[in-house]
Amino acid sequence: MLAxxxxxIPADGIQLDRGALSAQHLQVFYGRKQAxxxxxxxxxxxxxxxxxxxxGCGKTTFLRAINRLHDLTPEARVEGKILLDGIDIYDRSxxxxxxxxRVGMVFQKPNPFPTMSVVDNVTAGLRLTGVRHRGxxxxxxxxxxxxxxLWDEVKDRLRQxxxxxxxxxxxxxxxxxxxxxxxxxxxxxxxxxxxxxxxxARIEDLLGSLKQQxxxxxxxxxxxxxxxxxxxxxxxxxxxxxxxxxxxxxxxNPSDPRTEAYVTGRFG
Amino acid sequence: MTARAGLDTVLQEIGANFLRMHSLVLEQLTAISKAGRDxxxxxxxxxxxxxxxxxxxxxxxxxxxxxxxxxxxxxxxSDLRFLMLVFKSLTDLxxxxxxxxxxxxxxxxxxxxxxxARPNDLLPLLAQLVTMLERLSYAFAERDREAAASLVILxxxxxxxxxxxxxxxxxxxxxxxxxxxxxxxIARISRSLExxxxxxxxxxxxLQPWLAHAPR
Numbered sequence: 001m002l003a004x005x006x007x008x009i010p011a012d013g014i015q016l017d018r019g020a021l022s023a024q025h026l027q028v029f030y031g032r033k034q035a036x037x038x039x040x041x042x043x044x045x046x047x048x049x050x051x052x053x054x055x056g057c058g059k060t061t062f063l064r065a066i067n068r069l070h071d072l073t074p075e076a077r078v079e080g081k082i083l084l085d086g087i088d089i090y091d092r093s094x095x096x097x098x099x100x101x102r103v104g105m106v107f108q109k110p111n112p113f114p115t116m117s118v119v120d121n122v123t124a125g126l127r128l129t130g131v132r133h134r135g136x137x138x139x140x141x142x143x144x145x146x147x148x149x150l151w152d153e154v155k156d157r158l159r160q161x162x163x164x165x166x167x168x169x170x171x172x173x174x175x176x177x178x179x180x181x182x183x184x185x186x187x188x189x190x191x192x193x194x195x196x197x198x199x200x201a202r203i204e205d206l207l208g209s210l211k212q213q214x215x216x217x218x219x220x221x222x223x224x225x226x227x228x229x230x231x232x233x234x235x236x237x238x239x240x241x242x243x244x245x246x247x248x249x250x251x252x253n254p255s256d257p258r259t260e261a262y263v264t265g266r267f268g
Numbered sequence: 269m270t271a272r273a274g275l276d277t278v279l280q281e282i283g284a285n286f287l288r289m290h291s292l293v294l295e296q297l298t299a300i301s302k303a304g305r306d307x308x309x310x311x312x313x314x315x316x317x318x319x320x321x322x323x324x325x326x327x328x329x330x331x332x333x334x335x336x337x338x339x340x341x342x343x344x345x346s347d348l349r350f351l352m353l354v355f356k357s358l359t360d361l362x363x364x365x366x367x368x369x370x371x372x373x374x375x376x377x378x379x380x381x382x383x384x385a386r387p388n389d390l391l392p393l394l395a396q397l398v399t400m401l402e403r404l405s406y407a408f409a410e411r412d413r414e415a416a417a418s419l420v421i422l423x424x425x426x427x428x429x430x431x432x433x434x435x436x437x438x439x440x441x442x443x444x445x446x447x448x449x450x451x452x453x454i455a456r457i458s459r460s461l462e463x464x465x466x467x468x469x470x471x472x473x474x475l476q477p478w479l480a481h482a483p484r
Contacts, residue, residue, distance in 0.1 A: 224342050251344040253481055263344050265272040 018085060019045035019184040019215035021066065025080035028061050028070060035061045037239045038080075043232070045184075048207050048216040050230035050247065052223065053262070057236040059219045063187050066217065067103040068096045084184065101129060104178030104214070105187040109194045110170035112162035112177070119158040121173055125181040140180050147213060148176035149206045168199020172206065179213065186210065188218040192225065204229050223263060227251045235259045275341040279350060282333050283408075285326055286354050289361045290405040292323045296368035297401060300375060301394040304387050309376045316372035323365035327358050346482055353478045360467040367464040371457050378453045385450025389436065393429045393461045396422060400468045407472065413479040419472035426465040433458045 021043045028036040036058045043049050051059040061070075068089060070076035081088045089099050112121045122141040123131075131137060141158075145151040150172040154165070162173055171191060178186055192200040207216055207229045220226050226233055226247065233250040235242045235258075243250065243259045254260045261267050296316045303312045334355045337343065343351060378385050400422045407415035437451045 223344065227344065252348060254345055260345050264347050265275070 020083075020085050021185055021215060021217070022083045023062070023065075023080065024083065026062070026065060026082060027079040028058075028065055029077040029079075030073070031075040035239055036065070039241045041234060041241060041244055043215060043217065045215050046211050047231040048211050048218065048229055050226035050233045051217065051219045051236060052221075052226050052233060053236035053242075054267075055221075058239040059234075059236045060189055061239075062236065063105075063189055063217060063219055066185065066187055067100045067105055069105075071096055101125065101181045102183050103185045103187060104181065104183035105189070106171070106174050106178055106191045108190045110167060110174050112165075112170050112173050114161075114163050116162055117159045118154050118162050118165065118173060121162045122176045122180050125177060129181065141176075144176040144180035147179050147210065148172045149202060149209075150176055166199070168195050168202060171195060171199065171203060175203075175206065175210075179210075183214055186214040186216050188216065190219055190221060193221065200225075223251075223265075235262060237262070271341065275337065275343060275347065278333065278337045278341070279347065282330060282337070282351070282354055285330050285333065286357070286361075287405055287409055289323055289326050289330070289358070290401060290408070292319050292326070293361060293364045293368060294398065294401045294405070295319050296365060296372070297394060297398050300368065300372055301391065301398060303372075303375060303379070304390055304394060307379055307387060309379050312372050313369075313376045316369055320365045320369050323362060327362045330354060330358055349478055349481070353474050357471040357474055360470045364464050364467045367460045367467070370460045371464075374453055374457045374460070378450065378457070384444070384447045385454055386440075387454070389433055389454060390457055390461070393426065393433065393458060396426050396429060397461060397465055397468070400426070400465060404468055404472055404475070407475055407479070411479055411482055413476060416472045416475040416479055419469055423465050423469040423472075426462060430458050430462040 021041075023039050023041045026036055026039040026041075027034065039058075039062060051062065053059050064070055065078055066082060066089075068078075070078055078090060082090060084099075084102065087094070089103075113124060116124065119138075119141050122144050123137045126137060126140055131140075142151065145154060150169060153169060154173075157164075162170065165173060171194075175186075175191075192203050195203065204225065207218070210216055211231075218226075218230065230247045232244060233247045234244040235250065235254075235256070237258055243254060243256045245255065249255075250259060251263060254263060296319050299312060299316060299319075303309045334351050338348075338351060341347075375387065375390075378387060400419055403415050403419055403422065406412060407419070434455065437455055440447050441451050
């Protein structure tokens, strides 16, 4: 049983040298259809980066390319490079499973493992990587739950089934699960679209502190959310990156008229 | 109605009311100019004050409209910059209206009394301010950057006219000390007009960067 006492905080604190991500001439094809066109992007470690754009613009395709989820789609093809801390993640020497430990992902709907308890959900990834030491697993679970701002709510019911948690708690549990393996980058695909406003606010609050541990890349259709939570915003349209800039600039004085039209709701 | 169409309607109403405020200040200045030119004040004070009441009411209306459109539509980019432009400029226009009231009152005092004065000296200043207001309204309505930029030059000319008036006033006082009360009244009026010009320039200076990025 985990002690519901003072949470363990990582001793190393912020690691500014991890989580730099850049795409170079990135193109993604689904069969003969091209979904991403020559995307170049540089993201600073420990920032929250919002990807915005109308449905089908390529933002989720871009997100999935970052942890090589397209490998699992037979007709999908990726060209160009994605560098994580300077190393191309599509290099033959890179193991996709190892990569997905470094690049975590949280999806639109909370997807905890239904048969597992709260704590087992959080440590599932660690156990898959071979960690067996009970103390280490407990410590990692506690740390991840604290980072996901869920610890206080679940510390007394860690052995209960994860499905007994509310939707918002389940989503934060999924964030804790992703954080437990200490990734460098956290990808979030509309993580609050299935949540009520209060749960959404808790996740948004969480993002500000999460960036101390990881570089966050979040796809959102909620323009106000992008404006509230992100440091930089990238606007995608028809498979191309139209504009990437500081969020303040994108939402007050965007450079490209297409960005202006989109954020003001004149199209899309 | 779509959300975008709803915001567009509100922004159009705000733009129209903002222009209406300009027109009202212009009405005040035109009435003052006419009284100065004809040297007949009639009910100038009361009519300029009535117009000022309308300006004050419009200011409150526009404040409400800006506030509600921000609360309801959470505007960004050019929409937000437009609202900020209007919201910040309201105070300048309202102050311009107040200065017109001071000018009207002082002109009435000048022309109604037995003061030795030459109100014609004020006419070039008044004409310049009318031009500034017309140019400002045009720049806003037609999204014309050049017109907005020209206001700064016009205001420099207002300042030069004001200085010139102060100097000639002083000369007149030295030549004829009995002209002092009238000259002081003229100095007060010209000071109000000069300040009025500054408020119009404030708006023009805000308008220019907005026009540089405003969607057409």
